[in-house]
Amino acid sequence: MVPAPLLLVEDDIQLAEMLGELLTDAGYAVDTARDGQRGLHLALTRTYTVMVVDRGLPAIEGADLVRRLRDRGVATPILLLTALGTLADRVEGLDAGAEDYLVKPFEVDELLARLRALVRRHASAAGTVGLGDRVLDLHSRRVLGGGADPVELSGRECELLRVLAAQPRRTFSRDDLLARIFPDADGTGVVDTYVYYLRRKLGTGVVQTVHGVGYRMGRA
Amino acid sequence: MVPAPLLLVEDDIQLAEMLGELLTDAGYAVDTARDGQRGLHLALTRTYTVMVVDRGLPAIEGADLVRRLRDRGVATPILLLTALGTLADRVEGLDAGAEDYLVKPFEVDELLARLRALVRRHASAAGTVGLGDRVLDLHSRRVLGGGADPVELSGRECELLRVLAAQPRRTFSRDDLLARIFPDADGTGVVDTYVYYLRRKLGTGVVQTVHGVGYRMGRA
DNA sequence: TGGTCATCTCAGAGTCTTCTGAGAGCGCGA
DNA sequence: TCGCGCTCTCAGAAGACTCTGAGATGACCA
Numbered sequence: 001m002v003p004a005p006l007l008l009v010e011d012d013i014q015l016a017e018m019l020g021e022l023l024t025d026a027g028y029a030v031d032t033a034r035d036g037q038r039g040l041h042l043a044l045t046r047t048y049t050v051m052v053v054d055r056g057l058p059a060i061e062g063a064d065l066v067r068r069l070r071d072r073g074v075a076t077p078i079l080l081l082t083a084l085g086t087l088a089d090r091v092e093g094l095d096a097g098a099e100d101y102l103v104k105p106f107e108v109d110e111l112l113a114r115l116r117a118l119v120r121r122h123a124s125a126a127g128t129v130g131l132g133d134r135v136l137d138l139h140s141r142r143v144l145g146g147g148a149d150p151v152e153l154s155g156r157e158c159e160l161l162r163v164l165a166a167q168p169r170r171t172f173s174r175d176d177l178l179a180r181i182f183p184d185a186d187g188t189g190v191v192d193t194y195v196y197y198l199r200r201k202l203g204t205g206v207v208q209t210v211h212g213v214g215y216r217m218g219r220a
Numbered sequence: 221m222v223p224a225p226l227l228l229v230e231d232d233i234q235l236a237e238m239l240g241e242l243l244t245d246a247g248y249a250v251d252t253a254r255d256g257q258r259g260l261h262l263a264l265t266r267t268y269t270v271m272v273v274d275r276g277l278p279a280i281e282g283a284d285l286v287r288r289l290r291d292r293g294v295a296t297p298i299l300l301l302t303a304l305g306t307l308a309d310r311v312e313g314l315d316a317g318a319e320d321y322l323v324k325p326f327e328v329d330e331l332l333a334r335l336r337a338l339v340r341r342h343a344s345a346a347g348t349v350g351l352g353d354r355v356l357d358l359h360s361r362r363v364l365g366g367g368a369d370p371v372e373l374s375g376r377e378c379e380l381l382r383v384l385a386a387q388p389r390r391t392f393s394r395d396d397l398l399a400r401i402f403p404d405a406d407g408t409g410v411v412d413t414y415v416y417y418l419r420r421k422l423g424t425g426v427v428q429t430v431h432g433v434g435y436r437m438g439r440a
Numbered sequence: 441t442g443g444t445c446a447t448c449t450c451a452g453a454g455t456c457t458t459c460t461g462a463g464a465g466c467g468c469g470a
Numbered sequence: 471t472c473g474c475g476c477t478c479t480c481a482g483a484a485g486a487c488t489c490t491g492a493g494a495t496g497a498c499c500a
Contacts (some may be wrong), residue, residue, distance in 0.1 A: 091333040113314045116315065117316065117317075120317070164468080186460070193460085193479090194458090195477095196477095211477080214470090375487080404486090404489090405489065406489080407491090409489080409490065410490080411448095412447065413449090415448090416448065419448095431496095431497060431498080432446070
């Protein structure tokens, strides 16, 4: 698993260091910005999986930073941190475009759980499906990552891979896959053919045969 | 604005009625299920924009309901309600696949703000683009809504519509569209042809000609 | 009004995608 | 080990998609 790039915007040096270390330990590749201006610049010039932003920032206030990013089309999920716990404050943060909100002081485990939820949700909603070390992008119908060139898939190939990857431990019968993906086909032969196409493009390991039963995702 | 369909899964009749009314007033089209089993069934057979699920449910526990839905590929954002406020409880709910989490008793305004955040975030990330009264779904390459049958688009048609719809007030020159969408084409004639295809499928109004300049989205 | 240029419409060639069917290869039980 | 059925591989037909090019139609200006 490649570490997810995370941007931390926090002006309190002590807190920033503590959080940075903690998040690095949790497997994120952390960039830290000490004020909103730098945070804005980093967020606009690099790509992050998720951002953690303190509300009480010098130069640009946290919720304002979120708004500016959203205005410029940055869709990266953002978790706001705040010392204030009032209702109006929470509502404002969320309406500015933040995905989530955590009131200080907070438990480390909760921060990590919320970040996990944010990342997972964003990936699934953004139209990508995890594939071990690679990723299936449903929009562009391509498989990315794994240190290789992107692989283009046709509509049916993409659909088959999506169904298998959505429940990676489940074995699907040919009839099941046929009903889901090839509604107009005549026999189950199409399924075999498309498994063959996927293996030809992505390597033999992507799809596993369960003899006499059907297919499932390969162990990547 | 069409009301967003919302599924409320809540066993406490009094709370269910109160929330149902409140959410209806807030502009949602609310379906209510009184236990997890019915919630599961409704969530699997209908399409909701967002779901509100109580954790303390008879038959199927709330977090378990979320897990089952996620296993079956339902990506609808879910907000969990709970009486428990413990850390482990919150972490479990989020890791089950819920998008958000609210501890009872909660403020109505906060619930509504969190729902707004959930819906907004999901729509923008889910790969759909607004088209006036219709919606372009980038993943299935279809145009939905407008009281008509879904219209299937080819890859290029979808791409052209996406580019135009992303900046609906801007007029794009043929050269610009050519460079963005038809990188291998020879002359700008392809652009005209695809505008023609879109109009044939979606009606003359979808794309507007700006004589001597190019094309832009039609006023829907 | 007439000329000119832009735009629309559409047929057809080339390519990609989808599905069928058939032979080769393999796994598993007798 | 043998035989049977399951699986893999792949060629090719049918159809969808993409792009070209050309004639018909329409917009704009003198």
